[in-house]
Amino acid sequence: MMIENISLSRRSFLNGILSTGAFVVAAKIVPDDLFAQTPAAGAPVFNTKADTAPLHPSVYLGIEPDGTVFIVTHRSEMGTGIRTSLPLVAADELDADWSKCRIEQGVGDTRYGDQNTDGSRSIRDFYDAFRVAGASARSMLVSAAAAQWSVPPGELTVVNHEVVHAKSGKKAGFGTLVPAAAKLPVPAKTTLKFKPKTAWKYVGKEQPIYDLKPIVTGTAQFGLDVYRDGMVYASLEHPPVVGGTVKSLDDKAALAVKGVASTSTIDAPKPPLLFQTLGGVAVVGNSTWAVMQGRKQLKIEWNDGPHAALTSEPFKAAMIAKVKQPQKVARNLGNVDAEFGKGGKVIEAVYYTPMAAHASMEPPAAVADVRNGKAEIWCPTQNPQAVQDTVSAALGIDKKNVICHVTLLGGGFGRKSKPDYAAEAAILSKRLNKPVKVVWTREDDIHHDFYHTTAAVYHKASVDAKGKPTAWLHRSVFPPIGSTFGSPVPLGFELDMGLDDLLYDVPNLRAENAGADAHVRIGWFRAVTNNFHAFAAHSFVDELAHAANRDSLEFMLDMLGPGKVIDLKAQGVDYSNYGADINKYPVDSRRLRRVLEIAGERSNWGRKKPGNGWGIGIAAHRSFNTYVASVVEVEVDSQGRVRIPRIDQVADPGVVINPDRVRAQMEGAAVMGAGLAMYGEITATNGRIDQKNFDGFRVARMNDAPVQV
C-alpha cells in the first residue's frame, strides 16, 4: 500500500479531501456573500450573460432590458435534469415566463458555492439559493414599478413576466423595468417574501428538460464535441497496473503512422493518487483516428509496482475470511454478544459483490488550451472546481488562472467527479503550447476507472420464536474510497451508507467494518456503498423472513416497528448524514415504513404467489436522504435465463421540482441496478483489469432490462 501516514484522524482526512473538492461532506455549501453584487471572493473567473445583464441580484440570475432572464446553473448536467430544475425554482419565484429564460452553464468558480455534482444533493443544497435569486429580482422589479407609478409595492403583483397594478390596470414587462430596478440595492435576504406553495407555477409540475431538442437533433454539445482552432488530438497508453511506470519505450512505429506528430511521456503520480493522471505515454497527432492507430504501435515495457498483486479470486477469498473475523465497531446498541451467548437460534450469511465500472456512454474526454500561464479547459465534469484544483496542481499555476467550461456530460455516475483526463489534456497542452483534445477509448475507460469497490458483508442474527432478531451483527470489508485519498480504512461516509444507519428496530445491534487493500483506484459510483450494504442487509432480512416462514413485507414492517427518528449518535455513530443537517433531515424509520406500505399496496403484494419460475421480492432503504421501496418480479425460464417483467418503486425524496425527472431517475436506477445484479463485474489478474469493452463488462440492454418500471 502507498500509505504515508496511517495515524491521521478521520477529521483531518476529511479536511484534506475537502481541499481537493471531493465528495459529499462539504462544510460550507453556499457562501455568505452569494447575493452581493460584487462577491468578496474576488472577480469572477468568467463573466456570464447573467453577470453582464444590468439587473443582476445574484450570481445565478440576470435580466436584460429586452426581458430575457439569464439563469446560471452551476451544477453539472449528466442526465438528472438538474440544469433545468434549479432554474425552474428561480423562474417560479420570479414569476418569469419560462420561454423567456435562458440557461447558462457556470464555469468552475467558488463564488457559486459547491459545484461537485454528486451526492444527490443539488436541490437540497441550492433550492433556497435559487428561490432567493428569483425573489430578489422580483422584489427589485416590483420596487421599480412602485416608484414609477407612485403606488405602494404591496398593491403590485407579478404575473408571467409582468408587474401588474390591478387597481389602475397598469402593467409593465420585466424588460422595461430593468433600467430602474438595476439602480436599486439588492434586498436583504431576510426581507424577501416567498411565494406560497399553492402559487407555484413550475415547481412540482412536469417540464421538458432544457436540452431536449438539441439532444434529439444531435446538436447538444458534450465534451467530445469541443473543437478549438489549431487543436491537436492525443490518446494515452496508461500503465496497465496502477502506479506502474515506463521501463522502456519504442515509439518509432507509432511515429511512422500517418497523422501522428509526437509522443509524450507523463510521469506516474505520487501517492495519494487523488485525481491525478495515471501517467503513461501520449500519442499526439492531427486526428482522433491517427492517434488511436499510433497508440497501437507503441512498444512499452512497464514496471508494474506493488499493485500487480491484485488477482480477484484470491482477493475475494481473503476478504471473505476477513469479514468473518471481528473488526472495528462502527455502531453499537445493547449487547449483541450476550444475546448470541444465550444459545438461541442463530442465522448467518456472507454476501460478496464484485467491482463495477461506471461506463458512462461518453468516455472521459477533455480539451485544454494552456498558454502564458493560463489554462482554459472544456470538459464533461461533475466538479469544475476539482478540475481547477487538479489542473492548477498539475501545472503549478494558481487556481484562479484555470477556467473550466462545463459541457453536457454523456453520463457521469460519479466517474466524472474525478478529472484525471482534464489534467492530461492540460499537461500536454502546456508542453505543446497549443490546444489539445484528449480522448479516452472505451477500453481506457473500463481499464482505468475509479471503480465501484468490491465488498464482503457478513450478517449474523439470533432470532426469537417468531423469527424476529433479538441481536444482529453486520460487518463489511472493502477496499475504500478513502484509499484514493491516502486512507487505508473507509472514511466515515462510506459506513454511513447502509452499514451504521440501518433503520430496523432491533434491541441489540452492532455494525463493524474494515478496509482491504485497494490496488486499483476506488471511487464513488451511483448510490456508493449503499449498493452492497443494502443488498446484503435486505437480502438477509428476507432470509430471516423465509426462515420464520413469514411474509417478507409483513416481516419487514414488524422489524421496523411503528417507526421513529433514530438517534444514531446515542449508538456511537458520528453520522455524516450525506452532508445534511441531521435535525432537518433525520433518520426516520416512519418514512421507510410508509414507502414499504405503499409499495406493497401498489404492487398488489400478497396477491401474487411465487411459483413456476416466477418470483417476487421486496426491499426498502434510505439512501442519500431518500426513502425507497422496490418490488421486483423475476422470471427464470427452463434454460435458466432471467427476465424482469416488472419493478414497482416508491420513493420519498422530499421536495420534487420536476416529477417526470424523478420518475426518470428511478426508471434508470432500476435498469442500472438490474444490470449490476445480473452480470456487471470487473475483475483483475495480476493487477490488470480483465474486461476490455462492453463485451466483457456487460450492462443492461433493452432486451434484458426490466420491462416495466
Place this chain on the structure above:
Amino acid sequence: MVKLTVNGKPHTYDGDPDMPLLWYVRDDLRLTGTRFGCGAGLCGACTVHVNGQAVRSCQTKMSTLEGKTVGTIDALAGANGQLHPVQRAWVTHNVPQCGYCQSGQIMSAAALLKATPNPTDADIDRGMAGNICRCGTYQRIRAAIHTAAKERA
C-alpha cells in the same frame, strides 16, 4: 479517393481508407451528432444510415463507402426544421436523460420503423438490443417507437 454523399451533400475523401466513417463525420465534417461510445460496434452510439440502412459508423471503413449515401442525426429532421416522427416521439415521451446515446437510438429506431412499420415489443427489443443506454431509458424508448409507428401509419 472515395466519393460519397453525406446528408445530401457530395464529398470526396482521400485519407486513410481504413478510417471509420465515425471519425470522418466527426473530426473532418464536424457533424458531431454522431457519438463515439465503444469503437467496437458494441454500443450503437455511433449509428448512422448508409443507403438507408442503420450501420455502426465506428465499424464502417471509408473505403467501403464509394458512391454510398450517408445520413446522420444532424440531418434527420427536415431542412425546414420539421422533426422526424421518431424525434417527435422522443420529445413526447421525454426519453433522454443525459442524451449521449440518443442520436444512435433515434437512428436505429428510424431504420427499424422503415423496415418494420408496426413493430411488436419483441421486434423493438430485437431491433434495439445493439444500442446501450447507460441511463436506462429503454422503457421510454420502447413507448416512443410505438408512438412514432402510430404517427407514421
